[in-house]
Amino acid sequence: MAEIRTPKPAARTPDTTRRSERSRRAIYDAALSLVGEVGYPKTTIEGIAARAGVGKQTIYRWWPSKAAVLLEAFLDLGKRAAEAAGADSGSYEIPDTGDLAADLKAVLRATVDELVDPQYEAPSRALTAAGIVDPVLGAEFVEKLLEPSLQLYVKRLRAAQEAGDVRPDIDPRVALELLVAPLAHRWLLRTLPLTHAYADAVVDCALGGLTPR
Amino acid sequence: MAEIRTPKPAARTPDTTRRSERSRRAIYDAALSLVGEVGYPKTTIEGIAARAGVGKQTIYRWWPSKAAVLLEAFLDLGKRAAEAAGADSGSYEIPDTGDLAADLKAVLRATVDELVDPQYEAPSRALTAAGIVDPVLGAEFVEKLLEPSLQLYVKRLRAAQEAGDVRPDIDPRVALELLVAPLAHRWLLRTLPLTHAYADAVVDCALGGLTPR
Numbered sequence: 001m002a003e004i005r006t007p008k009p010a011a012r013t014p015d016t017t018r019r020s021e022r023s024r025r026a027i028y029d030a031a032l033s034l035v036g037e038v039g040y041p042k043t044t045i046e047g048i049a050a051r052a053g054v055g056k057q058t059i060y061r062w063w064p065s066k067a068a069v070l071l072e073a074f075l076d077l078g079k080r081a082a083e084a085a086g087a088d089s090g091s092y093e094i095p096d097t098g099d100l101a102a103d104l105k106a107v108l109r110a111t112v113d114e115l116v117d118p119q120y121e122a123p124s125r126a127l128t129a130a131g132i133v134d135p136v137l138g139a140e141f142v143e144k145l146l147e148p149s150l151q152l153y154v155k156r157l158r159a160a161q162e163a164g165d166v167r168p169d170i171d172p173r174v175a176l177e178l179l180v181a182p183l184a185h186r187w188l189l190r191t192l193p194l195t196h197a198y199a200d201a202v203v204d205c206a207l208g209g210l211t212p213r
Numbered sequence: 214m215a216e217i218r219t220p221k222p223a224a225r226t227p228d229t230t231r232r233s234e235r236s237r238r239a240i241y242d243a244a245l246s247l248v249g250e251v252g253y254p255k256t257t258i259e260g261i262a263a264r265a266g267v268g269k270q271t272i273y274r275w276w277p278s279k280a281a282v283l284l285e286a287f288l289d290l291g292k293r294a295a296e297a298a299g300a301d302s303g304s305y306e307i308p309d310t311g312d313l314a315a316d317l318k319a320v321l322r323a324t325v326d327e328l329v330d331p332q333y334e335a336p337s338r339a340l341t342a343a344g345i346v347d348p349v350l351g352a353e354f355v356e357k358l359l360e361p362s363l364q365l366y367v368k369r370l371r372a373a374q375e376a377g378d379v380r381p382d383i384d385p386r387v388a389l390e391l392l393v394a395p396l397a398h399r400w401l402l403r404t405l406p407l408t409h410a411y412a413d414a415v416v417d418c419a420l421g422g423l424t425p426r
Contacts, residue, residue: 039346100424129342132401133252142404150404157423166423173405174395174414175423181398182390188345188401191355191363192386201387209422210370210379210388211313 026052027059028073035070036122040130040137045069067137070127071144078149081114094156100165101203103156104179108199111180115187116194128188150176178206239265240272241286248283249335253343253350258282280350283340284357291358294327307369313378314416316369317392321412324393328400329407341401363389391419 030051035043045066049056063069082092094107115121131138153176160166166175182202186194243264248256258279262269276282295305307320328334344351366389373379379388395415399407 125346128402129345132342132345133338135403138403142402146402146404164425167421167425170418170423171414174411175418177395177398178391178415178418178423181394182387184398184402185390185394189341189355189359190348190351191359198387201384202391205383205388205391206419207422207424208380209420209424209426210383210391211420211422212377212380213422213426 023052023054023058024062025076027054027062027069028076031066031069031073032077032120032123035126036120039126040070040134043070067140070123071140074124074127074141074145077120078145092152094152096156096159098163100156100160100163101207104203104207105200108179108183108203109196111183112194112196112199115183125188150180153179175206179203236265236267236271237275238289240267240275240282241289244279244282244286245290245333245336248339249333252339253283253347256283280353283336284353287337287340287354287358290333291362305365307365309369309372311376313369313373313376314420317416317420318413321392321396321416322409324396325407325409325412328396338401363393366392388419392416 027048031043031048034047034051038047043066045056045059048066048069049059052059059069063072078092095103097103115124127141131141150173154172157166157170157172157175161168161170161172166172179202183194183199186192186198192198240261243261244256247260247264251260256279258269258272261279261282262272265272272282276285291305308316310316328337340354344354363386367385370379370383370385370388374381374383374385379385392415396407396412399405399411405411
């Protein structure tokens with residue numbers, strides 16, 4: 001019995017935190033792999049709990065719904081990807097080296113790499129497909145996941161307007177769609193290969209325009 | 214018994230054709246409404262047959278699979294839309310009035326109208342979502358439905374290059390994605406309203422480019 005008290009609170013807290021953190025990551029990974037395998041409609045809290053090796057009450061204590069679990073799993077994924085790319089989590093933004101074309105190519109090439117990453121392609125497709133047919137789920141993912149990342153383009157394009165590199169009469173919120181939508185289109189519909197060369201071509205076409213100068 | 218022979222073959226053939234045509238359209242409509250309501254995975258030949266009021270053998274006689282039924286239902290929809298827009302079926306193409314911006318705005322505005330048409334939005338979303346997670350279905354829809362319509366843009370952009378209205382160094386197959394992908398992106402993900410004004414803005418951004426001239 002005495003042993004129960006042996007670890008001091010100061011030592012036990014990091015253990016609990018680590019254990020929570022491990023459970024949280026296990027739940028994220030279980031949610032992502034499960035939705036990639038069976039699709040969003042058939043993914044359940046029970047299934048995620050079983051695969052993560054936790055009780056379903058653990059999940060319900062932290063998240064109100066499977067949509068909330070998946071949303072945070074993808075947010076965490078983005079955070080991990082940003083950290084892997086060397087950015088501070090929470091302060092990720094599109095670089096501004098002063099060379100707009102180079103900065104956009106760098107971020108769109110990284111987007112290509114993320115989209116075709118075999119580890120996360122299936123869950124990303126499953127979630128996107130679910131949001132396409134389910135407006136409530138779709139709105140939640142746009143609000144919490146997609147739009148914040150699109151706002152990074154708005155910020156970079158506004159800076160480019162201030163620097164005189166983008167026409168002042170253009171709405172950055174529209175302009176960014178000429179950059180990101182072609183990549184999403186190829187990825188979602190698998191029309192043609194999604195490559196770095198394609199990302200570069202999209203940037204060149206969008207910046208220079210299709211008509212002769 | 215004599216009555217059985219009363220209608221002459223010459224009279225019976227148009228009747229049969231009309232009846233076949235009616236059944237075919239009923240099957241298309243049933244397939245489109247069903248897939249919009251229950252999604253692609255739960256749509257069955259039996260369900261389509263029941264709703265169309267035909268035997269399932271009728272469907273199997275004409276089509277090998279539910280994917281084939283739905284594909285033809287959408288092809289027929291496109292044909293009807295083109296006919297309604299005044300084009301000859303089978304020879305639909307993007308108009309070439311000599312004013313590239315006006316021609317592209319006209320076709321993209323019509324695309325907006327088709328995408329937001331409440332009668333067909335649900336089945337279109339269901340099919341697109343199914344193709345996003347099912348590569349075989351996705352490839353079939355791209356090959357038979359999407360790519361032929363994208364080739365209309367290739368043709369129009371090539372004509373524009375010959376007329377000197379589009380830069381000769383641009384690949385029309387890439388350039389068209391800057392026009393169609395932003396509309397598809399807004400429609401699929403419901404990020405912001407899909408309007409004629411947006412179609413116009415996409416054309417202006419893509420043709421003129423984002424950088425100052």
